[in-house]
Amino acid sequence: MGCSDIAAPARSIAIGAALISEGSTDARAGNPAASGSALHSSKLRGSLVCVGLGMTLGAHITPRSRSTIEQADVVFLAVSDALVEVWVRQMHRDVRSLQAYYGEGKSRHLSYRQMVDAMLDEVRAGKRVCGAFYGHPGVFALAPHQAIAQARDEGFEATMEPGISAEDCLYADLGIDPGRFGCQHFEASQLMFYQRRLDPSAYLVLWQVGLAGDRSHQRFASGPAYLQLLVDLLAEDYPLDHPVVIYEAATLAISQPRIERLALKDLVHTALHMQSTLIVPPCQPLRHNPRMHEQLDALDRMSGVARGHPHHKENPA
Numbered sequence: 001m002g003c004s005d006i007a008a009p010a011r012s013i014a015i016g017a018a019l020i021s022e023g024s025t026d027a028r029a030g031n032p033a034a035s036g037s038a039l040h041s042s043k044l045r046g047s048l049v050c051v052g053l054g055m056t057l058g059a060h061i062t063p064r065s066r067s068t069i070e071q072a073d074v075v076f077l078a079v080s081d082a083l084v085e086v087w088v089r090q091m092h093r094d095v096r097s098l099q100a101y102y103g104e105g106k107s108r109h110l111s112y113r114q115m116v117d118a119m120l121d122e123v124r125a126g127k128r129v130c131g132a133f134y135g136h137p138g139v140f141a142l143a144p145h146q147a148i149a150q151a152r153d154e155g156f157e158a159t160m161e162p163g164i165s166a167e168d169c170l171y172a173d174l175g176i177d178p179g180r181f182g183c184q185h186f187e188a189s190q191l192m193f194y195q196r197r198l199d200p201s202a203y204l205v206l207w208q209v210g211l212a213g214d215r216s217h218q219r220f221a222s223g224p225a226y227l228q229l230l231v232d233l234l235a236e237d238y239p240l241d242h243p244v245v246i247y248e249a250a251t252l253a254i255s256q257p258r259i260e261r262l263a264l265k266d267l268v269h270t271a272l273h274m275q276s277t278l279i280v281p282p283c284q285p286l287r288h289n290p291r292m293h294e295q296l297d298a299l300d301r302m303s304g305v306a307r308g309h310p311h312h313k314e315n316p317a
């Protein structure tokens with residue numbers, strides 16, 4: 001099981017056209033998709049490239065993703081913001097939104113199947129298909145991975161172009177280095193449905209926290225009672241007054257990210273959205289592994305290596 005959603009339902013935001021023309025269009029150098037060679041080299045003529053648009057409109061798209069969009073025969077689009085759709089439509093005349101496949105009360109798994117089918121139908125028809133997804137197309141996103149796997153199974157060339165994900169943005173906005181104490185990522189519902197082992201000396205990032213506990217795969221928000229179950233589960237490893245962060249990256253260059261710090265127990269009473277991600281900082285210091293150190297000491301002695309300073313800070317800030 002992976003993350004179950006690709007994008008939240010589209011929201012309409014009115015904004016001036018100046019913002020949506022940001023970013024370079026001249027990006028073809030070094031891009032195999034731009035020359036068409038990668039897209040035409042497979043045995044079968046159709047092809048699929050899933051690209052990431054990044055999180056902030058116009059500011060995060062890579063040159064390769066932009067030129068892949070521009071060179072495609074048809075572009076399928078999964079974004080959570082109506083304005084992003086307007087922006088992508090400026091890059092290509094045949095942009096087809098995948099948002100229509102979502103519906104309140106409709107299984108998201110059915111929606112994903114239909115999205116994959118829509119893209120694959122055009123690949124089979126011999127088209128150069130681009131699937132454009134907000135963020136990174138391979139991060140907590142089911143349909144791009146499934147579409148690429150299916151296209152390859154059927155003998156078509158299919159690749160993924162990375163994008164700037166919510167994860168990348170949170171490291172920048174919150175000043176978190178995942179290498180400092182380690183960082184574990186889970187889809188919030190998956191953490192609830194399965195028996196997992198959390199490491200409270202590392203960061204914990206919970207995706208789709210606004211849908212925590214939804215087994216219907218049909219809802220767009222979870223109620224307080226569902227969130228209370230998530231809090232109860234986390235309370236097995238973290239104190240109830242442990243500070244956590246609700247994070248929402250800015251999707252427009254003129255807006256600010258939401259960075260809301262609160263106690264774990266107060267999560268139940270806080271507004272959570274489809275685009276909310278929960279960050280739980282470590283609550284325990286790193287603990288030495290004496291057995292491993294003894295083994296390393298023995299090895300170092302044998303090879304004459306001097307012991308340096310410990311690489312990792314041992315206590316969460």
Ligand SMILES: C[S@@+](CC[C@H](N)C(=O)[O-])C[C@H]1O[C@@H](n2cnc3c(N)ncnc32)[C@H](O)[C@@H]1O
Nearest residue numbers: 005006135136139165166207208248249275277
């Ligand atoms: C289906 S996943 C898609 C993630 C996306 N592929 C990416 O690269 O970030 C949806 C989840 O991503 C996170 N997400 C989406 N938009 C976000 C934003 N603006 N800020 C923070 N997290 C976001 C939330 O956890 C949300 O429930």
